[in-house]
Amino acid sequence: MAMLTDEMLLESYQMATKLQLDREFIALLLAEIHKRDLNKNVGSFLH
Incomplete structure (x- = not known):
């Protein structure tokens, strides 16, 4: 997972x-x- 950027992960x-x-x-x-x-950057995006 380290190869994924934060944006790609989200x-x-x-x-x-x-x-x-x-x-x-x-x-x-x-x-x-x-x-x-x-998780604090995505707000209601997470379930």
Whole structure:
């Protein structure tokens, strides 16, 4: 995940949730978002 830019990570999360991809995959993306402390920048974007 380190190779993803913050923007790419957030876009990946948004698309994964929109397409209802595997919950474990979405959880990995969300964990990385929290690890990078990006959750405060996305507001209601996160579920």
